Amino acid sequence: MAASTLSEVARLAGVSLATASRVLNGSSRKPAEDIAERVREAADKLGYVPNAQAQALAKSSSGLIGLIVHDIADPYFSAIARGVQEAARQQNRMVLLASTSGAPSDEKEAVAAFAARRADSIVIAGSRSVRAEDKQGNTELAAELDRYCRNGGHVGVVGHPVVGASTTEGYHVVKVPNEELAAGLAVELAATHDGAFLIIAGPEGLYTSDDRVRGFQRGLADAGMPAAEVIRAGFNRAGGYEAGLALAERIKASKERLCIFAVNDVMAIGVTAALRPEGVWIPRDATIAGFDDIETLRDFRPALSTVHLPLEDIGRLAAGDPDTPPVSGAVKLRRSTETPVESQV
Amino acid sequence: MAASTLSEVARLAGVSLATASRVLNGSSRKPAEDIAERVREAADKLGYVPNAQAQALAKSSSGLIGLIVHDIADPYFSAIARGVQEAARQQNRMVLLASTSGAPSDEKEAVAAFAARRADSIVIAGSRSVRAEDKQGNTELAAELDRYCRNGGHVGVVGHPVVGASTTEGYHVVKVPNEELAAGLAVELAATHDGAFLIIAGPEGLYTSDDRVRGFQRGLADAGMPAAEVIRAGFNRAGGYEAGLALAERIKASKERLCIFAVNDVMAIGVTAALRPEGVWIPRDATIAGFDDIETLRDFRPALSTVHLPLEDIGRLAAGDPDTPPVSGAVKLRRSTETPVESQV
DNA sequence: TTGCAGCGGGAATGCGCTTTCCCACACGAA
DNA sequence: TTCGTGTGGGAAAGCGCATTCCCGCTGCAA
Structure with missing residues (x-):
């Protein structure tokens, strides 16, 4: 990666290094317009691209x-x-x-x-x-x-x-209010579901997962429901799939509908994918909710109940953008946790 | 971003800059082991982190x-x-x-x-x-x-x-064999579908889209089918959705099943999402295929027929990895283009 | 006319590192 | 003992740029 340098530009323009630098790479001191123009022309002719490494080194x-x-x-x-x-x-x-x-x-x-x-x-x-x-x-x-x-x-x-x-x-x-949001989700789910709840969590010790589990349990407690059983699996689709497989028989054997909370969307998708070939339909035979509200999964059917997280804003905030509003999620109840018509007797 | 420098390390170790550099940042010349050890200790004590900018500058x-x-x-x-x-x-x-x-x-x-x-x-x-x-x-x-x-x-x-x-x-x-693969897809689809075909393409002039359209048409021709009508839309989910909306009435009015080829997966998903609320079911009322085989969409139902592209390998190849096999896609026929049982009379 | 700001351009220094070149030293052969 | 030869460390020259001084010049007031 060799390229023309500032001193080449300076020489061509017949000015000093300092002047060329001041013209091309923004400085508090502005050289006279005619000389600046000459420098710019020279830079243009040489196809000068400032070396960011050197700049970084010089101004740290x-x-x-x-x-x-x-x-x-x-x-x-x-x-x-x-x-x-x-x-x-x-x-x-x-x-x-x-x-x-x-x-x-x-x-x-x-x-x-x-x-x-x-x-x-x-x-x-x-x-x-x-x-x-x-x-x-x-x-x-x-x-x-x-x-x-x-x-x-x-x-x-x-x-x-x-x-x-x-x-x-x-x-x-x-801060991502995982716990609060999970609690909110639990409360809303408990409002229409009075059977058992089950949580498919990530590995123990993973904060995000643990927070969501804790929040969900707290929400259930607030709603006067017993605590949910917790199953551990990988924090990704494969984990959800595995958990789903392990669960299928149980769901089929049980007479009441289970409400499953997978601690993130892709796990929820994995669970659903595992359940489907087993003949367990969502939301007919069980309901399920995820977390994150991943955009690519919005068109998934049955539409996944989840908790919306402003991921882009989170990225912006982490990158230190001052104009981004603070993180605030929202529970999104969709089809996957709806009570099907036929059981709404 | 100030940090301890190589010369500080050298001084602490009581050696020259050159020696310190040779010890810490890989060189063909290896200083004696005892002196090297001293340098390493000094670096460790100071928490030395080489300045990549300066390194880059020095060795361009x-x-x-x-x-x-x-x-x-x-x-x-x-x-x-x-x-x-x-x-x-x-x-x-x-x-x-x-x-x-x-x-x-x-x-x-x-x-x-x-x-x-x-x-x-x-x-x-x-x-x-x-x-x-x-x-x-x-x-x-x-x-x-x-x-x-x-x-x-x-x-x-x-x-x-x-x-x-x-x-x-x-x-x-x-090179991504868009055209060939699209042709292959068309041929395979034509084998089981003898109604009309329709292509939902991206904006004219977009090579990827154009290639896939051309390939698909060629495939149809090879299979002895008439050319498909082409609708243009945005090269993303929104584009597909829009096209889907525009199409709904037409599909409902027609008596024969239409086979839709959306030039990428997310467009196909958009089309499907637009059609569903209109009561147009895939693959009952129309069939659809996409392109790319996006991983996150694999669990979508009905499973999307598409063309698999080894995207990760493509990235590796573009980055100049020599061990990556050449790009080779594959047609994946799934549920979204299956002939439903009831019409298989 | 002289003195003093103020302005604009240039020389030079240094950012932190690699690398070439040089030199001191030790060792083996003659 | 002396002369090559190799070995290993150090001095110094950049890499491309920003920036600090410094200096000559102009314009204005005294």
């Missing part, structure tokens, strides 16, 4: 914003990524992407890489976890982030604080 | 790979992004992201920004277009890419070459 600020997600192809993350991207665009920055499949140790490396690139800020999306196997990774991640912040970096985390992070300057968490 | 190679997509939240692009990301990871690079909502002039700016950052290579996903309003943008984009390549950059384009790009060194196109 890179205009980069690092984004860490578990999986960029997951619609949850890609929606957040879009928000981050938009915020970055507004701030005239570029987004540096890292997918880590969720392991804190990978995330730590990503943070280090971002720090090496002197990213102005880092956004970490994806659920934090306190699982035992992540213990060391979490500690290292926290240390790395801490160092990054001490060196003047800004960190935005979606959902929960990074485990073990000492609240440093420049560290902010975009 | 940034380890960056730029990715340009229309919309990162679109599952088509996010799947490609995942592939690019993985390839980058393998090559020990980082991905720089730019979303452009499809305008060539935006893409041009993204290329310039990547060039400024001295990205080693650039991947452009998303359909090329020859629409009149994109004419100037295309020209500028081509010029910018050309300059980038001449300066030693590598460019990978998904699908079609950038309009007007003179084939320079370092420019490669990941």
Whole structure:
């Protein structure tokens, strides 16, 4: 990647390096118009593209914003990524992407890489976890982030604080009211469903999942219902599918309709997909609700009851956009939890 | 973003800058083990993180790979992004992201920004277009890419070459056999459907869409069927939805089942979503097929007939991964184009 | 006419690192 | 003992740019 440099431009325009720099790359001092014009012409003729690396080095600020997600192809993350991207665009920055499949140790490396690139800020999306196997990774991640912040970096985390992070300057968490919203969902569901509830959760220790489970149980309690049984599975479609398979027989054997709460939309879809070939129809034989309100899944049938989350805004907020309204979700009851006509005797 | 520098490390370790560099940042010359150990300790104590910008400047190679997509939240692009990301990871690079909502002039700016950052290579996903309003943008984009390549950059384009790009060194196109696959789809559909066909296409001039339309028509011709009528709409779900609305009455009025080919999956979903409230059922009243085989839509019901594209591999290929097999799609016939039992008299 | 701001351009320094070149030293052969 | 030869560390020159000084010039008041 060689390209023409500023000094070449300066030479061609017959001015000094300083002047050329002032003309081309924005400075408080504005050279005279005629000379500026000459510089611009020279730059144009040479196809000059400023070297952002060198600029960053000289003024120690890179205009980069690092984004860490578990999986960029997951619609949850890609929606957040879009928000981050938009915020970055507004701030005239570029987004540096890292997918880590969720392991804190990978995330730590990503943070280090971002720090090496002197990213102005880092956004970490994806659920934090306190699982035992992540213990060391979490500690290292926290240390790395801490160092990054001490060196003047800004960190935005979606959902929960990074485990073990000492609240440093420049560290902010975009709170997602998972618990409250899950409680709200439970209350609304309890209003029309008086059978049993069941929760299909992610692995224990995953904050997002745990919060939603806790909230849902609290909502049930508030509504005067007994606590729901909790089944653990992977926090993705496959997990939901597996849980669905395990559940099919039970549902068919039972006489009353079960109301299932899967802690995110893709899990709910997985459950539904597993149930269908078994002849268990939603919402006829069981009802189901998810969480996130993933856009790509809106056309899914039966329409999935869920909790809407402004994912794009969340991304924007994490990226430090000041104009974005605070996170506020909303329960969306749709077909998948409706009481079918024939049983509304 | 201040941090400890290499010279601080060198001083603490009591060695020269050169030695410290050789120890910490990989060089062909390996200093003695005892001295290396001292340097490593010093680096560790200071929490040294090499400044990638400075490294890039010094060795003029940034380890960056730029990715340009229309919309990162679109599952088509996010799947490609995942592939690019993985390839980058393998090559020990980082991905720089730019979303452009499809305008060539935006893409041009993204290329310039990547060039400024001295990205080693650039991947452009998303359909090329020859629409009149994109004419100037295309020209500028081509010029910018050309300059980038001449300066030693590598460019990978998904699908079609950038309009007007003179084939320079370092420019490669990941061919996607849209036309052939669409033809294959048409042939397979024609085998079981003998009514009329209709194509819901994207805007005229969008290569991807045009290719698929052309291929489908050719397939129909090969199968001895008359050409299908073509309706134009937006190349996204909204476009499909709109087209679906416009179509509903017609389908209800007609006595024979129509077979609809939407040029991508999300459009097909949009069509289906528009048709459903009108009482038009797929595949009872009409059948429909899409293109892309988007993963998130696999659980959609009726299961969507489509053409599978190895999107992740495409991303990898565009990012220059040598171990990825060439692009090969496959027709996937599913429920949405099945002949329902009751009409199989 | 002299003195003093004020303005605009240029030389030079440094951002943090890689890499070339040089030099001191040790070792083996003659 | 002396001369090559190799080995390993250090000094220094950039990489491309921003920015701080510095300096010459002009315009104005005294």
